[in-house]
Amino acid sequence: MEPVSAVYKTLLESTRAIPWKIDWGTMQFAYVGPQIEALLGWAPSSWVTVGDWASRMHPEDRERVVNFCVAQSQAGVDHEADYRALTRDGRYVWIRDVVHVVRSEDGTVDSLIGFMFDISERKQTEQQLITLQKELEELSFRDGLTGVANRRRFDALMELEWSNARRNRKPLSLIMLDIDYFKQYNDRYGHLEGDICLKRVARTLSSAATRARDLLARFGGEEFVLVLPETDEAAARMLAERCRDLIQAEQIPHEQSSISPVLTISLGVGTVIPSHDDELLPFIDTVDKRLYEAKLQGRDRIVADS
Numbered sequence: 346m347e348p349v350s351a352v353y354k355t356l357l358e359s360t361r362a363i364p365w366k367i368d369w370g371t372m373q374f375a376y377v378g379p380q381i382e383a384l385l386g387w388a389p390s391s392w393v394t395v396g397d398w399a400s401r402m403h404p405e406d407r408e409r410v411v412n413f414c415v416a417q418s419q420a421g422v423d424h425e426a427d428y429r430a431l432t433r434d435g436r437y438v439w440i441r442d443v444v445h446v447v448r449s450e451d452g453t454v455d456s457l458i459g460f461m462f463d464i465s466e467r468k469q470t471e472q473q474l475i476t477l478q479k480e481l482e483e484l485s486f487r488d489g490l491t492g493v494a495n496r497r498r499f500d501a502l503m504e505l506e507w508s509n510a511r512r513n514r515k516p517l518s519l520i521m522l523d524i525d526y527f528k529q530y531n532d533r534y535g536h537l538e539g540d541i542c543l544k545r546v547a548r549t550l551s552s553a554a555t556r557a558r559d560l561l562a563r564f565g566g567e568e569f570v571l572v573l574p575e576t577d578e579a580a581a582r583m584l585a586e587r588c589r590d591l592i593q594a595e596q597i598p599h600e601q602s603s604i605s606p607v608l609t610i611s612l613g614v615g616t617v618i619p620s621h622d623d624e625l626l627p628f629i630d631t632v633d634k635r636l637y638e639a640k641l642q643g644r645d646r647i648v649a650d651s
Contacts, residue, residue, distance in 0.1 A: 363461040367395060369418070369454045374398075384463055386433030403429035403437055414444065418457055421446050427464065439468040488563040490540055491547035499562035499570055503625065506558075506574045511619040518573040518581035519629065521636045522550075522588060522612040525644040527567035529601035530608070542597060542608065543567065549595055553588045568636075578616040578650050585612045585647045604645050611639040614649035 406428040417424040429437040444459040486498035510517035531539040597608035613635030
């Protein structure tokens, strides 16, 4: 009958997992399964000490994984670690080491035994899921028609910039704008042309505010907002004028407008350095009322801080 140890060895070496054993006292490999050569290209005989294991690890993973595994082993705790292992031809393969700590009768650590698993495919799938999740998250903050930020993104960012402005005692400006007589535009040209018009307006307005933290969002319908962190009243007013001029320069025909043969916009502008007593919603409401006032005054104009 074949010896039990030989049976175990046959079983171990027939699995896809790579078995190994390290003597704790010498920190040398007592055994490494031959499967390791097929996966990483390194012959089992080249795995002599734990130094070989550590040196064949991605530099970004090495310190974290080695420190963790040593600490867990010294504490006698079984553990797992994921890292990128270097192949002989210079590539990296994602490995999961599952480690069991073997103790002597007196309780001291005798050896470590474990398995290496190739988890590259799993890691690739995880990365694809992370990428997909980010894409979905970005989509959830993007207006489906115009591609600019949506109301949800505006609400989240405005809260953040309000807190930053209050903490740092910096001005925060907001421009709210509306396409004049847009219902009449849709009635005259149709909703498909109306959608094209909204996309064109969004693209034009996007070119107005170019700083990294500036945000253009579609507030709803034909209304847009521009969030302008660390922007004072004068600069906000100038940017509002630029928005109005850019839309005017587009010369989008609007035969049903009561004030111009081309598309125009009305704008409300507000600036605040929020104190701890100030609240965000009343500020937004103030700017919205200025937009409404611009419409009452005849449209195609800007109403800002008085």
